[in-house]
Amino acid sequence: MPTEQTRVYSLLILIALCSAVAGPASALDHVTLRRDGREIQVDGRLLVTAQDGGLLMLAADGVLWAVPPEEQIHHTADDTPFEPLSPEAMAERLLDELPDGFDVHHTAHYVIGHDTSRVYAQWCGALFERLYRGFTNYWSRRGFKLHEPEFPLVAIVFADRNAYAKFSQPELGDAAGSIIGYFSLRTNRMTMYDLTGIETLNRYGTARGTTAQISQILAQPDAQRTVATVVHEATHQIAFNCGLHTRYSDCPVWFSEGIAVYFETPDLGSTKGWRSIGTVNGPRLLRFHQYLAGRPANSLETLIADDKRFRDPDQAQDAYAEAWALTYFLIRQRPSQYVAYLELLSQKKPLLNDGPQGRLKEFQKTFGDWRKLDAEFLRYMTRVR
Numbered sequence: 001m002p003t004e005q006t007r008v009y010s011l012l013i014l015i016a017l018c019s020a021v022a023g024p025a026s027a028l029d030h031v032t033l034r035r036d037g038r039e040i041q042v043d044g045r046l047l048v049t050a051q052d053g054g055l056l057m058l059a060a061d062g063v064l065w066a067v068p069p070e071e072q073i074h075h076t077a078d079d080t081p082f083e084p085l086s087p088e089a090m091a092e093r094l095l096d097e098l099p100d101g102f103d104v105h106h107t108a109h110y111v112i113g114h115d116t117s118r119v120y121a122q123w124c125g126a127l128f129e130r131l132y133r134g135f136t137n138y139w140s141r142r143g144f145k146l147h148e149p150e151f152p153l154v155a156i157v158f159a160d161r162n163a164y165a166k167f168s169q170p171e172l173g174d175a176a177g178s179i180i181g182y183f184s185l186r187t188n189r190m191t192m193y194d195l196t197g198i199e200t201l202n203r204y205g206t207a208r209g210t211t212a213q214i215s216q217i218l219a220q221p222d223a224q225r226t227v228a229t230v231v232h233e234a235t236h237q238i239a240f241n242c243g244l245h246t247r248y249s250d251c252p253v254w255f256s257e258g259i260a261v262y263f264e265t266p267d268l269g270s271t272k273g274w275r276s277i278g279t280v281n282g283p284r285l286l287r288f289h290q291y292l293a294g295r296p297a298n299s300l301e302t303l304i305a306d307d308k309r310f311r312d313p314d315q316a317q318d319a320y321a322e323a324w325a326l327t328y329f330l331i332r333q334r335p336s337q338y339v340a341y342l343e344l345l346s347q348k349k350p351l352l353n354d355g356p357q358g359r360l361k362e363f364q365k366t367f368g369d370w371r372k373l374d375a376e377f378l379r380y381m382t383r384v385r
């Protein structure tokens with residue numbers, strides 16, 4: 001999740017400021033709201049009612065709706081059970097929303113809306129499913145059990161980069177031109193474009209077509225960074241849908257980003273497993289080593305206490321590198337504490353914030369004094385190559 005998360009948080013700030021009161025009383029809530037001059041009907045599960053009357057709703061397509069009191073026109077509830085959309089219904093919903101010319105490719109867990117070649121959509125589906133398997137196996141071997149996603153996992157793949165940028169503009173703003181794919185906490189979807197498109201073709205002079213050709217193009221060293229971004233976003237989506245984190249909860253960004261960066265090393269060589277999980281992430285390690293030269297003494301404290309460094313473009317790359325390094329270190333050196341902390345964070349409810357002191361306290365309750373841990377962390381990481 002790049003800048004998108006910032007926007008989500010700013011949209012929610014009104015609701016989040018009033019300490020939230022959870023408690024869905026009925027099975028299905030129906031809210032009519034007015035936004036941007038339009039009347040919108042949202043039916044879904046009520047997740048949070050804030051003290052000021054603001055609502056957080058989860059719709060059957062997995063989209064989260066934060067509705068401040070001034071937008072609400074009408075609100076009723078009944079006993080109809082909440083039912084997530086089936087893959088078929090999700091596909092229909094997608095085709096309704098997307099521009100003309102889109103088709104849908106289904107896999108076991110994914111619904112992929114695309115206007116690319118069928119082969120490219122299949123290549124993406126196979127990559128996601130492999131990651132899904134690798135990810136869930138990885139955590140269950142470490143004693144954390146994930147659950148099946150409640151909603152079909154949706155990915156939208158544009159053939160054309162400009163069409164993608166135009167579609168993503170409302171969510172990403174000006175960053176749409178520079179972000180190659182993203183997972184949205186609000187819509188629960190991934191959006192991206194065909195990485196073997198015209199630009200890559202020009203660079204490698206290769207014709208796109210078969211699965212083997214796609215793999216060949218994307219296995220080139222500079223294309224691998226691009227694939228890593230897609231894998232990174234796909235990791236977020238699985239983590240937020242299978243029980244590692246809860247959307248809109250106060251899971252520290254170093255933790256969710258640390259996991260995404262830990263998994264982002266692409267493994268295009270294998271057709272079954274995902275052998276590169278947990279290997280050293282070369283570019284992030286390099287960045288972390290560079291950061292060490294001027295690293296402030298309280299770097300670990302600022303990384304844990306709040307998410308500011310991830311939101312500041314001047315500090316974000318170092319923060320991502322440090323989040324990777326910390327995740328790498330903890331999973332290797334403090335595995336049971338790390339899983340205990342993961343259990344704790346996975347229970348967090350939407351829109352309840354711990355604040356910097358609360359976060360630090362929780363972290364130190366699991367891992368001990370951060371200064372001591374920091375010394376151990378640095379000793380360990382300077383040896384990693």
Ligand SMILES: [Zn+2]
Nearest residue numbers: 001002257260
């Ligand atoms: Zn991310």
